[in-house]
Amino acid sequence: xxxxxxxxxxxxxxxxxxxxxxxxxxAGMTASEIRALFAVAxxxxxxxxxxxxxxxxxxxxxxxxxxxxxxxxxxGQVALxxxxxxxxxxxxxxxxxxxxxxxxxAVPDDVxxxxxxxxxxxxxxxxxxxPGDVVLAEGPSYVGALGSFAAYQARVxxxxxxxxxxxxxxxxxxxxxxxxxxxxxxxxxxIPNFHNPAGVTLAVERRAEVLEICARxxxxxxxxxxxxxxxxxxxxxxxxxxMDRDVIYLGSFSKTFASGLRVGWALVPPAxxxxxxxxxxxxxxxxxxxxxxxxxxxxxxxxxxxxIKTYTEAYRDRRDAMLRALETYLPEGCSWNVPDGGFYVWxxxxxxxxxxxxxxxxxxxxxxxxxxxxxxxxxxGSRQLRLSYCYPTPERITEGxxxxxxxxxxxxxxxxxxxTPARLPATPPAxxxGPQAPSPHTx
Amino acid sequence: xxxxxxxxxxxxxxxxxxxxxxxxxxAGMTASEIRALFAVAxxxxxxxxxxxxxxxxxxxxxxxxxxxxxxxxxxGQVALxxxxxxxxxxxxxxxxxxxxxxxxxAVPDDVxxxxxxxxxxxxxxxxxxxPGDVVLAEGPSYVGALGSFAAYQARVxxxxxxxxxxxxxxxxxxxxxxxxxxxxxxxxxxIPNFHNPAGVTLAVERRAEVLEICARxxxxxxxxxxxxxxxxxxxxxxxxxxMDRDVIYLGSFSKTFASGLRVGWALVPPAxxxxxxxxxxxxxxxxxxxxxxxxxxxxxxxxxxxxIKTYTEAYRDRRDAMLRALETYLPEGCSWNVPDGGFYVWxxxxxxxxxxxxxxxxxxxxxxxxxxxxxxxxxxGSRQLRLSYCYPTPERITEGxxxxxxxxxxxxxxxxxxxTPARLPATPPAxxxGPQAPSPHTx
Numbered sequence: 001x002x003x004x005x006x007x008x009x010x011x012x013x014x015x016x017x018x019x020x021x022x023x024x025x026x027a028g029m030t031a032s033e034i035r036a037l038f039a040v041a042x043x044x045x046x047x048x049x050x051x052x053x054x055x056x057x058x059x060x061x062x063x064x065x066x067x068x069x070x071x072x073x074x075x076g077q078v079a080l081x082x083x084x085x086x087x088x089x090x091x092x093x094x095x096x097x098x099x100x101x102x103x104x105x106a107v108p109d110d111v112x113x114x115x116x117x118x119x120x121x122x123x124x125x126x127x128x129x130x131p132g133d134v135v136l137a138e139g140p141s142y143v144g145a146l147g148s149f150a151a152y153q154a155r156v157x158x159x160x161x162x163x164x165x166x167x168x169x170x171x172x173x174x175x176x177x178x179x180x181x182x183x184x185x186x187x188x189x190x191i192p193n194f195h196n197p198a199g200v201t202l203a204v205e206r207r208a209e210v211l212e213i214c215a216r217x218x219x220x221x222x223x224x225x226x227x228x229x230x231x232x233x234x235x236x237x238x239x240x241x242x243m244d245r246d247v248i249y250l251g252s253f254s255k256t257f258a259s260g261l262r263v264g265w266a267l268v269p270p271a272x273x274x275x276x277x278x279x280x281x282x283x284x285x286x287x288x289x290x291x292x293x294x295x296x297x298x299x300x301x302x303x304x305x306x307x308i309k310t311y312t313e314a315y316r317d318r319r320d321a322m323l324r325a326l327e328t329y330l331p332e333g334c335s336w337n338v339p340d341g342g343f344y345v346w347x348x349x350x351x352x353x354x355x356x357x358x359x360x361x362x363x364x365x366x367x368x369x370x371x372x373x374x375x376x377x378x379x380x381g382s383r384q385l386r387l388s389y390c391y392p393t394p395e396r397i398t399e400g401x402x403x404x405x406x407x408x409x410x411x412x413x414x415x416x417x418x419x420t421p422a423r424l425p426a427t428p429p430a431x432x433x434g435p436q437a438p439s440p441h442t443x
Numbered sequence: 444x445x446x447x448x449x450x451x452x453x454x455x456x457x458x459x460x461x462x463x464x465x466x467x468x469x470a471g472m473t474a475s476e477i478r479a480l481f482a483v484a485x486x487x488x489x490x491x492x493x494x495x496x497x498x499x500x501x502x503x504x505x506x507x508x509x510x511x512x513x514x515x516x517x518x519g520q521v522a523l524x525x526x527x528x529x530x531x532x533x534x535x536x537x538x539x540x541x542x543x544x545x546x547x548x549a550v551p552d553d554v555x556x557x558x559x560x561x562x563x564x565x566x567x568x569x570x571x572x573x574p575g576d577v578v579l580a581e582g583p584s585y586v587g588a589l590g591s592f593a594a595y596q597a598r599v600x601x602x603x604x605x606x607x608x609x610x611x612x613x614x615x616x617x618x619x620x621x622x623x624x625x626x627x628x629x630x631x632x633x634i635p636n637f638h639n640p641a642g643v644t645l646a647v648e649r650r651a652e653v654l655e656i657c658a659r660x661x662x663x664x665x666x667x668x669x670x671x672x673x674x675x676x677x678x679x680x681x682x683x684x685x686m687d688r689d690v691i692y693l694g695s696f697s698k699t700f701a702s703g704l705r706v707g708w709a710l711v712p713p714a715x716x717x718x719x720x721x722x723x724x725x726x727x728x729x730x731x732x733x734x735x736x737x738x739x740x741x742x743x744x745x746x747x748x749x750x751i752k753t754y755t756e757a758y759r760d761r762r763d764a765m766l767r768a769l770e771t772y773l774p775e776g777c778s779w780n781v782p783d784g785g786f787y788v789w790x791x792x793x794x795x796x797x798x799x800x801x802x803x804x805x806x807x808x809x810x811x812x813x814x815x816x817x818x819x820x821x822x823x824g825s826r827q828l829r830l831s832y833c834y835p836t837p838e839r840i841t842e843g844x845x846x847x848x849x850x851x852x853x854x855x856x857x858x859x860x861x862x863t864p865a866r867l868p869a870t871p872p873a874x875x876x877g878p879q880a881p882s883p884h885t886x
Contacts, residue, residue, distance in 0.1 A: 021629060021663070022594075023573045024716060029721040053525055054591040061519040069512035076504040080701035082496055115558050115705075126594070130466045131574075147725040150465075151569070186464060220464070258523035260732040262558075275465060278472040282590040283565050283726065284558040289703040291731060381493050 019393050025131070028150035047400030049387040050368040052196065054255050055318075058303070058310045067297050075293060085281040086273075087113025087265070091296040095265050098299070099251065102228055103242030106267050112276050113287050115263030117226060122148040123279040124187075124222055124248055124266065129154040130169060134185040136174060138166050140346070140375030142196045142224065142382070145189055147375070150282040156377035165202030166190060166207045174228075175217045177380060185219035187248070193237050194227040194342025197375050197386035202238060205353055211244045226252040226264075229308050231341035232316045241267060248272060253295055261291040278293065321394035322387060326400035331408055336376065336387075343390035346372075348383055353411050355385040358363035361410070367403040468574070468602050471593035490843030492830040493811040495639065496785055497698050498750045498761075503745070510740050518736060526732035528724040529716075530556025530708070534739040538708050540827060545671055546685030548712050555719050556730050560695040560707030565591040565689055566722040567630075567665055567709065572597040576627040579617060581609050583789070583818030583827070585639045585667065588632055592820070599820035600628065606780060608645030609633060611652045618660045630663035630691070636680050637670040637785025640818050640829035644783065647680060654687045669695040669707075672751050674784035675759045684710060690714060696738055698786075704734040758786065764837035765830060767845035774851055779830075786833035789815075791826055796854050798828040804853070810846040825843070858861065 064134040071079055086092070092108035099106055121144070129135065131153035137145060139158025149156050157172050157178065171188070178185060190210070202209040202210070225238040228251075231237070243250040252264040268276055280287075296305060322345055326336060333350030347369075349355060356371040370388075372381025387404075389397055408432050490502035514522055529535070536553035540659060542549055557563040560780060564587070572578065575597035582601025592599050600621065602614050606875030615629070633653070645653070657664050666683045673695075674680070684692040695707040711719055725732075765788055771780060776886060790812075792798060799814040813831075815824025830847075832840055 017820040021627075021661075022570050023576070025573070026570050026718050026722075029570075029718060029725070033720060046474040056520060056523055059523060061516055062521075065512045065516040068515050069508045073504055074510050076502065076507065078703075080507075080703040081500055081504060082697075082702045115731070117728060118728045127465050127469050127472075130468070133466070144725065144728060147721075151722065151725045186466075217463075247472070254525075259525045259735075260521075260523040262727060262729070275469050275472060277592065278474060278590075279469075282472070282587065282594045283562060284705060285561045286585060288558070288705040288731065288734060290701075291733065370846060386685065413502065 025151055025153050028153060029147075030150075046363060046366050046368050047392055047396050048368045049389070049392070049397070049400050049404070050370045051125045051391060052388055053391045054259055055311070055314055055391055056258055056345075058307070058314060059258060060307075063302065066283065067301065068294055071163070071290075071293055071297060079290045079293045081289060083286045083292070085286045086277050087287055088289060088292040091263075091292045091299075092265075094269075094296055094299045094425040095251065097237070097351065098229075098256075099249070099267065102225070102236045102239040104239050104249065104267070105242070110267055110270060110273055112266045112268065112273060112280060113292055114264050114280065115287050116254060116259075116262040116264060116285060117224065117266070118144050118148075118284065119159065119280075119287075120250045120264055120266035121145055121189075121224065122151070122270075123276055123283060123326065123441070124250075124272075125149060125152045125154060126196075126279050127272070127275045128186040128220070131401070132275070134178060134183050136185045136219070137377075138190060138195065139378075140197050140372065140381055140386075141189065141377075142191060142371075143374050145224065146377050149189075154186070158376060158378060158380075159188075161195070161198055161200055163200055165195065165200050165206060166210060168206055168213060168324075171210060172213050175213065176221070177283040179217065183221050184217060187222045188214050189222045189224065190240070191224045191227075192240055193225055194230060194339055195344070195372065196224065196227070196342070197344050197372075198346045199337045199339035199342060199344040200346075201237065207238070207240055208243060211240060211247070215244070215246075220246070220248060222248045224250045226250075226255050227258055227342035230311060230312050230315060230343075232319070233340060234309075234312075245269065249288065256311070257295060257298060261295060263287070263291050263295045286431065288402065311340075315341075315390060318343075318389040318392070318394055318397055321397045322389040322401060325398045328439060329402050329405035331412060334408070343388050345387045345389065348386055348387050349385065349408060350412060351383065352415050353408065355380050356382060358407060358411055362404060362407045365403050367400045367407070448883060449664045450842060456535075466604035468594055468596050470775050471596060472590075473593075489809045490835055490838070490839050490846065491811045492832070492835070492843050492847070493813045494834060495831055497702055497786075498754070498757055498834055499701055501750070502701060502755060503750075505611070507741070510744065511737055514733075514736055514740060515748060519576065522733045523738045524732060526729045528718050528729045529732055530554065531732060531735040531739060534706075534735045534742075535708075537739060537742045538694065538710075541672075541699075542682070542684075542692070542710065545668070545679045545682040547682050547692065547710070548685070553713060553716055555709045555711065555716060555723060556735055557707050557709060557723065558727060558730050559697060559702075559705040560667065560693040561587050561591075562723075562726065562730075563693045563707055563709035564588055564632075564665070564667065564720075565594070565632065566719055566726060567693075567711075567715075568586050568592060568595045568597060569722050570715070570718045571629045571663070572628045577621060577626050579614070579628045579631040579662070581633060581638065581641070582821075583640050583824055584632065584820075586813075586817050588667070589664050589818070589820050592632075595670075597629070601819060601821060601823075602631075604638070604641055604643055604762070605661070606640065606643055607649060608635065609649065609653060609862060611649055611656060614653060618656065618662065622660065627660060628662050630665045631657050632665045632667065633683070634667045634670075635683055636668055637672070637673060637782055638787070639785070639843055640787050640813065640815075641789045642780045642782035642785060642787040643789075644680065650681070650683055650690070651686060654683060658687070659691075661707060663689070663691060664737075665691045665693065667693045669693075669698050672699055672756050673758060673786075675755060675762070677755075688712065699736060700747065701753070704738060706738045708728070754774050758784075758833060760836055761832040761840055762788075764840045765832040765844060768841045772845050772848035775847065777851070777853075786831050788832065790828050790830055792828065792851060793855060794826065795858050796851065797825050799825060801850060801854055805847060805850045808846050808850045810843045810850070812847065 815827030
C-alpha cells in the first residue's frame with residue numbers, strides 16, 4: 001500500500017476502453033437481414049432464394065484463363081502496379097461504349113472506375129450527405145444503398161412504387177411535404193430497371209417526368225443500373241442519364257461479366273467527378289489495375305454481347321420456373337410482380353403473416369428468402385419478401401417455392417386455429433399495394 | 444407573356460444546382476501535392492523521386508501467369524463470384540503466418556481483408572471519428588492517412604519524431620495538453636517501421652512506452668506497417684501489435700508482392716472487427732475474391748520470403764545510391780536520415796529555401812520530389828522534402844539527386860544575390876530538427 005503512486009499522471013481523463021469510443025455513425029451500422037442469411041444460404045440442403053449472386057456458370061473459363069495468363073505475362077508490370085484513382089483510360093472508353101447501348105452519350109473523362117458500383121454509391125453518399133441530410137429512395141430499396149446511407153447518417157424518405165415503378169405523383173407529394181419543412185433532399189436514389197428488390201421497371205413515359213420533378217426541386221438523381229442489360233425482351237430501356245446529363249449514373253460488370261472482379265463505375269458531371277476521384281483516392285488509393293485490365297481485354301477480345309444474351313436466357317428460364325411454381329403452389333391471398341428482367345420477384349403474403357418472424361421456420365423447412373423489412377429504412381415490409389431466381393437451377397427454384405408454400409400454409413393454419421396474430425404495425429396503402437403487378441390471384 | 448404559369452409548383456425552394464450541394468466534408472478533400480505530381484512524374488525525361496511505387500520488376504511473371512491461368516480454369520466459379528465481406532478464409536490464415544514474422548499471434552477471425560491497407564485505414568477512421576474528433580499522428584505523416592482523416596473531418600495533432608521515431612515524451616505532453624482541454628484523441632496513427640515519409644524507425648525500447656502512454660490515456664493505437672518486412676538488416680522489428688492485443692494493425696501485400704492487386708488487411712480486436720466488417724460491406728460489399736485467391740496461391744506455392752529478400756536487396760542498393768549521391772552533390776546546410784529499410788529519405792534543405800515553391804523549378808530541371816507540407820495537416824514542412832528511392836534505377840537516382848543539387852544551388856545563389864527570401868512561417872524546434880538522423884554534414 002505504501003507503494004501506491006503519489007501523483008496521478010493523467011489529470012482528469014477516465015480510463016476509456018477504446019472499443020467504446022466509436023463514432024456516432026456506427027449506431028446505424030447494423031448487420032442486414034440479408035447478410036445473416038448468407039451463412040444459412042450456403043448450406044447445400046437449403047434452397048436459397050435469398051441471395052443476389054449472379055449465375056456465372058456460363059462464363060467461358062478456358063478462354064478467360066488464356067486471357068488472364070497473357071495479361072500477366074505481357075502486361076504484368078502495369079497490371080500489378082498502382083494505377084490512377086480514376087481508373088484505366090482504355091476501360092473508361094469501353095465503358096462509354098457499353099453505356100451507349102442504353103442511349104447514353106458520355107466521355108471517358110467523366111467515368112470513375114470503382115470497386116463494384118457499391119463503392120460508387122458509398123462515395124456519392126460521402127460527397128453529398130452530411131449527417132441528418134435526407135435522401136429519397138424507392139420503397140422498398142436496395143439494402144446495400146440503405147447501408148451506405150446509414151453509414152453517413154443520412155435519413156431516407158421512401159417513395160412508393162406501383163407496377164410501373166416509382167409513382168411521379170407520390171414523388172412530387174414527398175418533395176412538397178419536405179419543402180414545407182424546409183428540406184431539400186440531397187438526391188433521389190433510384191433503380192429504374194428490374195428493381196432490386198421489387199422487380200419492377202420504371203415506365204418509359206414516367207422517366208422524363210421524374211427527371212423534371214427532381215430538377216424543379218433542385219434534387220440530384222442517382223441512377224443505379226446494374227441490371228439494365230438483363231432485360232428479357234432483348235432490348236434495353238433508355239437510361240435516365242440518356243435524357244439528362246446531370247444524372248449520376250452507376251454501372252457494374254458484376255452482373256454482365258463477373259462479380260468477383262469487383263469492377264463498377266460512376267458516370268458523373270465534371271464538378272462531381274473531381275470530388276468523387278478525391279474521395280476514391282482516400283478510400284482505396286486506386287481500384288486494382290489487374291481487374292480493370294482483365295475486364296478491358298474481355299470487352300475487346302470476347303463476344304460479351306452474346307455472353308449477356310446467354311446469361312439473360314438462363315435468367316428468363318429461371319424466372320419462368322419461379323412464376324410457374326408461385327402460381328402452382330402458393331396459397332390464396334398472395335400477390336407478386338412479373339419481372340421482365342433482372343433477378344427478383346417481390347411477394348406480398350396474406351395479411352397477418354410476418355415474413356421476418358416466419359423466416360426461421362422457412363429455413364427449418366430448407367428454403368431461404370429475404371424478408372421485406374430489410375429493404376425499408378422505416379420498418380415497413382413485414383408482409384413482403386424478396387425471392388431471387390438468379391442462382392438456383394429451375395428445378396431447385398420449383399422445389400424452393402414448393403417448400404415456401406408449405407411454410408405459408410402452416411402459418412395460415414396456425415392463424416386459423418388460434419385467431420389473428422399479434423397486431424402488426426399498420427402499412428400505408430401505397431406501400432401495401434406497392435410494386436406488384438396484377439398477379440394471377442388478383443387479376 | 445400570357446402563357447406564363449399562373450401558379451408556382453414549388454412553394455419556397457430555390458433552384459439549387461446539385462453540384463453546389465456537397466457535404467461539408469468535401470471542403471477537406473483537396474488534391475494532394477503528391478497526386479498533382481503523378482502526371483509530371485510519368486514523363487520519361489523526368490527522374491521521379493516523388494512517388495512511392497514499388498519496384499516490381501523482379502516479380503516472376505511467367506510463374507504468376509501459369510498460376511493465375513490455373514486459378515481461373517479450376518476455381519473460376521468461386522474466384523469470379525461475390526465472396527464474404529471479411530475476406531477469403533484461407534488467405535486470412537496465411538496473413539496470420541505473415542504477421543508471425545513480426546511476433547504477432549493472431550487468429551484468422553480477427554483479420555479483415557481490404558482493398559489495400561488504405562481502405563482499412565479509411566474504414567477505421569469511419570468507425571472511430573465523428574467530425575471534430577482528434578487523432579494523433581507523427582509529424583510528418585503519410586499523406587493518404589491525412590486524406591482519410593480530412594474526409595471524416597477529424598482534426599490531426601502531430602507529434603514530432605527524432606531519429607529514433609516518435610518521441611514518447613512529446614506524445615505524453617501532447618496528451619496532457621489535450622486532456623486539459625477535455626480532449627481524448629480517438630487514436631494514435633503511427634508507422635513504426637521505415638516511416639513514410641520520414642524514413643525513421645521507432646526504437647524498440649520506445650515501443651512499450653508508447654503503448655503504455657496510449658493505454659493510460661485511453662487512446663487506441665493504429666499501427667500502419669506496409670514496409671515492416673522490407674528492413675535492410677534482414678530481420679523484422681517486433682510489431683506494436685505483438686506487445687499489445689488491443690492495437691489495430693494494418694498490413695498490405697502492395698510492397699511485399701504486388702500493389703496492383705490491392706490486397707491489404709486489418710487485424711483488430713473482436714469488438715472493432717464486427718463494426719469494421721459492416722463498414723467494409725457498405726464500402727464495397729466484399730473485396731475481390733479473384734485477387735485474394737491469387738495472393739493465397741502465391742503465398743502457398745511460391746517462395747515469397749525469397750521474393751521479399753530480392754525486393755529488399757534492390758531497395759538497399761538504391762538507398763545506397765541515393766545516400767552516396769546526396770553526400771556527393773548536395774550543398775552545405777542539408778541534412779537527412781539514413782533509412783535502414785523501406786522507400787524514403789526525408790531531407791531538410793538550408794534555411795530560406797521553400798521546397799513547395801522550388802518544385803516547379805525542379806521539374807523544369809527534370810527531377811521531381813514530394814514537398815514536405817503535404818505530409819503535415821498544419822502547414823509545416825516547407826523546409827523538408829521526401830525523396831523515394833524505390834522505383835528508379837541506381838543510375839537514375841544518382842542523376843536525379845545531381846539535378847536536385849543543381850536546383851538547390853541555384854536557389855541558394857538567388858538568395859545570396861537578393862538577400863533573405865520572404866519570411867516563412869516559423870517552424871518549432873521539434874519539427875525543424877525532426878526525424879533526421881545525423882547526416883554526413885551534421886555528424
